[in-house]
Amino acid sequence: MKNISLLVYFCYLVTGPYTVRAQVPQTLDSVTVYLKNHTSQDTNYVRALNVMGRELHSTANPDYKRADSVLQLSEQLAMKLQYGLGLAKAYTNRASIYYLTDRPQQALEYFQKALTIAETHKLNPRFICGAISNIAAALSKLGQYDKVVAMELRSLRLQEQYNVQPRIATTYGGIGNAFRELNKPREALPYYRQALALMKTTKNTSGMGIIENNIGICYDNLKQYDKSLPYYKQGLKHAQEAKFELLQADILVNIGLALKLSKRPEEGIPFVKRSLAIAQKQGHQAGMATACFNLGQLYEELKQYTPAETYMLKALQSARERNNKEQINNYTQGLADLYGGMKNFQQAYAFQLERNQHIDSMTTVRTTAEVQRLVAHYKSQQKQDQINLLRQQAQIREEELTNKRLQTNALLIGGLLTLLLGAAVSAWLLNRARLRRLQEAQTLRKQIAHDLHDEVGSTLSSISLLSGMVKGLIAQNRPESVERAIQKINTDARQILEAMDEIIWTINPGNDSLHRIAIRLQEYAQPLMESKGIRFSLVAEPALEGLPISMEVRRNLYLIGKEAINNLVKYSQASQATLRFEHQKEQLKVVIEDNGRGFDPAQPSQRTGQSSMQQRAKAMGGSLEVHSAPEQGTSLVLITSLVAQ
Numbered sequence: 066m067k068n069i070s071l072l073v074y075f076c077y078l079v080t081g082p083y084t085v086r087a088q089v090p091q092t093l094d095s096v097t098v099y100l101k102n103h104t105s106q107d108t109n110y111v112r113a114l115n116v117m118g119r120e121l122h123s124t125a126n127p128d129y130k131r132a133d134s135v136l137q138l139s140e141q142l143a144m145k146l147q148y149g150l151g152l153a154k155a156y157t158n159r160a161s162i163y164y165l166t167d168r169p170q171q172a173l174e175y176f177q178k179a180l181t182i183a184e185t186h187k188l189n190p191r192f193i194c195g196a197i198s199n200i201a202a203a204l205s206k207l208g209q210y211d212k213v214v215a216m217e218l219r220s221l222r223l224q225e226q227y228n229v230q231p232r233i234a235t236t237y238g239g240i241g242n243a244f245r246e247l248n249k250p251r252e253a254l255p256y257y258r259q260a261l262a263l264m265k266t267t268k269n270t271s272g273m274g275i276i277e278n279n280i281g282i283c284y285d286n287l288k289q290y291d292k293s294l295p296y297y298k299q300g301l302k303h304a305q306e307a308k309f310e311l312l313q314a315d316i317l318v319n320i321g322l323a324l325k326l327s328k329r330p331e332e333g334i335p336f337v338k339r340s341l342a343i344a345q346k347q348g349h350q351a352g353m354a355t356a357c358f359n360l361g362q363l364y365e366e367l368k369q370y371t372p373a374e375t376y377m378l379k380a381l382q383s384a385r386e387r388n389n390k391e392q393i394n395n396y397t398q399g400l401a402d403l404y405g406g407m408k409n410f411q412q413a414y415a416f417q418l419e420r421n422q423h424i425d426s427m428t429t430v431r432t433t434a435e436v437q438r439l440v441a442h443y444k445s446q447q448k449q450d451q452i453n454l455l456r457q458q459a460q461i462r463e464e465e466l467t468n469k470r471l472q473t474n475a476l477l478i479g480g481l482l483t484l485l486l487g488a489a490v491s492a493w494l495l496n497r498a499r500l501r502r503l504q505e506a507q508t509l510r511k512q513i514a515h516d517l518h519d520e521v522g523s524t525l526s527s528i529s530l531l532s533g534m535v536k537g538l539i540a541q542n543r544p545e546s547v548e549r550a551i552q553k554i555n556t557d558a559r560q561i562l563e564a565m566d567e568i569i570w571t572i573n574p575g576n577d578s579l580h581r582i583a584i585r586l587q588e589y590a591q592p593l594m595e596s597k598g599i600r601f602s603l604v605a606e607p608a609l610e611g612l613p614i615s616m617e618v619r620r621n622l623y624l625i626g627k628e629a630i631n632n633l634v635k636y637s638q639a640s641q642a643t644l645r646f647e648h649q650k651e652q653l654k655v656v657i658e659d660n661g662r663g664f665d666p667a668q669p670s671q672r673t674g675q676s677s678m679q680q681r682a683k684a685m686g687g688s689l690e691v692h693s694a695p696e697q698g699t700s701l702v703l704i705t706s707l708v709a710q
Contacts, residue, residue, distance in 0.1 A: 089113050093120040106142055111151035114139035118158045122165065124308070126347075129162050136162075149186025153179045157199065164203060165311070167351060173203035190227035194220045194236070201239045210243040217243070234263035238276055248602040248641055250283035257283065271312065274303035278316050281323070286600050288640050290327040297323065314343040314352050318359050326598070330366040337363060351392075354383035358396055361403070370407050377403060394420060398592060408548075410555050417559075579609040579653065582619055583646050586626045593634045594642060599659075605646040612648065618705070621681040622655070625689070628678055629657045629701050637661030637699060651706060658700040663693045 089112045090096045096116045103110055114135055121132035136159045143152035160175035180196040182188075201216035217239040224232055241256035257280045264272040277300030284293035297320045304312040317340035321333035337360045344352030361377035364370070377400050384392035397420040404413035583605040594601035614622075626644070633642055639661030647654040675691065678701075682689035687705025 089116060091116060093117065093124070096120065108146060108148050108151060111139050111143045111146065111148055111155075114142070115151060115154045115158060118155070122158070122162050127165070129166055133159060133162055149182055150188055150192075153182040153186070153188060153192070153196070156182065157196070160199065160203070164206070169203050169206040173200065173207065176200045176203050190223060191229050191233070194223045194227075194229055195233055197223070198233055198236045198239055202235070205239065205242050205246070208246075210246050213239055213243045231263055231266055232259075234260040234267070234269070234272060234276070236260075237263070238279070241276075241279060245279065245283055245286070247604070248286075248600050248643060250286040253283050254280065270303045271307035271309045274300040274307060274309060274312050274316070276300075277303065278312070278319060281316075281319060285319070285323055285326065286640070288326070290323050293323050294320065294327075310343050310347060311349065311352065314340040314347075314349070314356070317343070318356055321359060321363060325363055325366055330363045334360065334363050350383055350387055351389070354380045354387075354389075354392060354396075357383070358392075358399065362399065365403055365406065368406075370403070373403055374400075374407075402596075410552065414555065579612045579614055579646060579648075580605065582614070582623055582626070583609060583644075585623060586630070586644060589627060590630045590642075590644065593630065597634055599634070599637075599639055600641045601643075603644050606648050609646055609648060612653075618685050621685050622703070622705075625678045625681050625703060626655065626657065633657065633659050633661070633699070636664075639698065653703075653705050655703040656700060658698065660698045663695050663697045663699050665695060666691055666693055 089109055090099050096113050100110070100113050100117065103113065118132045118136035118139060121128045121135065136155050140152060140155040140159070142148075143155055156175045156179035160172045160179065163169070163172040163175065176196065176199040180193070180200060183193045183196050197216055197220040201213045201220070204210075204212045204216065217236050220233065220236045223229070224236070237256045238260035241253040241260065244250070244253035244256065257276055261273060261276045261280070264276055277296045281293040281296040281300065284290070284296065297316050301313060301316045301320070304310075304316060317336045321337035321340070324330065324333035324336070337356055341353060341356035341360065344350075344356055357376045358380035361373045361375075361380065364373035364376065377396065381393065381396040381400060384396055397416045401413050401416040401420060404410070404416065407413075583603060587603045590601055590603075630644075633639065637659045639659035642659040643656070645654075645656040645658075647656070679689050682703055682705070685705045687703060690702045691699065692702070693699040
């Protein structure tokens with residue numbers, strides 16, 4: 066797991082050239098003296114406040130609270146003076162504070178304000194292009210990578226249109242980040258190299274360190290650790306030159322992880338300890354948690370379980386205090402794995418259960434939000450229907466008043482006949498609907514009974530037999546056999562829990578959408594992929610959110626995806642894997658692909674379940690194709706129609 070305590074690239078207008086007039090000093094001490102002696106609150110005063118705010122939050126020991134207060138004064142004075150450049154820079158500097166203190170939504174809001182002011186006051190093109198790239202930076206931390214690419218391309222087009230020279234490095238870095246997060250490190254590297262060359266041109270040492278850190282992460286994703294480590298070490302050197310301690314902490318953790326992945330965990334420990342010391346000095350809670358967790362993993366790799374347990378518990382405590390859901394999820398899973406390796410199965414089960422409950426609570430929140438959205442939509446539609454009905458009634462009354470008596474009688478007779486016909490049709494439709502619901506209920510009952518018998522019955526029998534054996538083994542004084550039997554009981558119990566969870570999820574009507582399937586498969590695949598060191602990504606089109614799907618099709622689709630993911634993890638030896646959901650006209654296309662060793666589909670293979678997957682695809686009215694070749698990866702493509710759903 067990569068360290069994510071630092072943003073993947075920094076803001077152009079904060080680290081890049083800061084254009085001010087010569088009479089305004091550029092260091093914290095000199096600008097403090099300037100502000101004391103400069104009594105006139107004019108545009109120069111605004112510039113000086115912006116310089117002070119920038120220096121307070123971008124130094125080795127940042128004072129974010131004081132910087133924000135200074136920049137609020139700058140913002141208020143710039144608005145009073147209608148000074149566009151000063152206001153845009155105040156917004157940008159405030160955004161960068163939120164950006165560095167893990168408040169990306171606030172950072173995005175203020176970066177957008179800065180862009181609006183820059184465009185309204187027609188500031189120079191370089192400033193506007195940089196403001197667009199800053200918005201992309203905040204979007205990147207929010208995980209909205211499609212919007213990141215759109216914003217960065219917009220910035221590039223403007224740079225080309227106005228011939229901005231030199232080009233803005235973070236624009237290229239932003240595109241590189243988006244590709245990297247989309248699990249395309251090879252596509253990311255050329256953009257990073259362009260960004261690095263531009264950073265060197267402007268001698269931006271902190272920017273160089275950030276880009277070199279990201280290049281190192283790309284090579285780690287490609288499992289080329291001999292290439293990643295030199296970039297990390299060069300990036301660390303630049304971060305030290307710039308006195309950028311948060312960046313140093315980030316790179317130090319990545320060096321430790323690269324050494325762990327290259328089977329040199331003992332060498333990685335001193336680097337991560339240095340990262341922890343920096344985070345403690347800065348009081349950076351998220352950085353401390355990240356360093357502690359990764360230290361724990363390094364000690365776990367060395368089978369030094371006592372320090373591993375200590376550090377990982379500290380990391381989890383910090384994540385809980387900050388209610389960082391992503392870290393809580395990762396750390397509880399890490400502790401469950403650690404205790405499993407220690408053969409402390411009671412603790413392993415407790416942390417695994419906590420992680421599952423955490424995932425369930427997140428799912429409940431998403432489900433509640435979806436229900437509220439549907440209810441609001443229903444109420445809105447209901448009101449519109451009432452308005453339409455009132456309009457129709459008013460129109461009928463108007464026609465009745467203007468028509469002649471004979472026409473009115475004819476309408477009444479026709480209306481009576483229509484009502485009779487409508488009543489007859491309604492009765493027929495009602496009976497038909499009742500019959501269909503009875504058939505669906507009967508089918509559902511049979512399916513649940515079948516699943517419970519297959520998934521739960523045999524496993525419970527196994528647990529019963531093993532439980533009976535344990536008593537005899539204890540009497541025979543065979544502790545090793547007792548331990549194996551208890552482990553098997555524990556494994557079977559987990560399987561039952563998972564099976565029951567899948568059955569309940571399958572029959573829950575709240576999950577009748579393709580988006581729910583995508584989320585479910587991602588939650589199933591992620592821990593399996595991480596256990597094998599596979600970089601996994603899910604790509605699902607936003608349009609899937611509104612597409613309903615029947616229970617039976619949903620069940621078959623989920624089981625096909627689960628089987629394919631299991632085969633991928635067991636046999637592919639891949640470093641990257643992708644699950645894509647695409648909506649093409651009236652069809653759904655699901656692609657599961659990896660860059661593993663592949664196989665010859667015409668020859669007998671270890672991969673199992675292909676015939677079962679083919680049968681499920683046929684039951685859905687779709688088709689399943691498997692494309693593979695030795696050393697060329699594997700791609701499974703499922704296509705099914707959405708018309709009947």
